[in-house]
Amino acid sequence: ETGVTQTPRHLVMGMTNKKSLKCEQHLGHNAMYWYKQSAKKPLELMFVYNFKEQTENNSVPSRFSPECPNSSHLFLHLHTLQPEDSALYLCASSQVGGRRTEAFFGQGTRLTVV
């Protein structure tokens, strides 16, 4: 149990579907992140939320839409995705400004776009 929970663990969706990924952290952290891991690539940062405010968007296409209703929950809304968007999507949280700065990751959502 890492304290960061992601649902669903696996998702298969068509290119015209709309789906959402959910992340919840139980660690009392003030920052949450979405990362994407494609095959043979480093983890790529997509979005950063600090105290519920989006502070970074790493040139992510608009077909990915994040939402952070509170400091414990983070969503990634997906619509009209492409097959190349198939990847492992990882949520993480950290305490920015605290003594410990490491990010804690969820188990990820394996997304397949068909």
Place this chain on the structure above:
Amino acid sequence: DQQVKQNSPSLSVQEGRISILNCDYTNSMFDYFLWYKKYPAEGPTFLISISSIKDKNEDGRFTVFLNKSAKHLSLHIVPSQPGDSAVYFCAAKDAGGTSYGKLTFGQGTILTVHP
């Protein structure tokens, strides 16, 4: 432009021997470095970290060394165990004011420890 690089995609080691995983970085603003371990179908788990004001940090079988002048860090695992077989990611945190704790990751190194 990849700011954190792990140039060895894979490493194979005999059980009981030392595993050395290497990582190079280019951004001199990085002030905190971390190693993560990842098993298949799981998220990365934090292993060990080091601040840029130190050159060594040890935790049990794991030791991280930082050479700031060379912009190089390494993770030593000794003795290596079969359960250490996983993908190891090096990550770095930017000291810049707007970074909000974000991490920049390397590509990962697959470590295989043979019994």
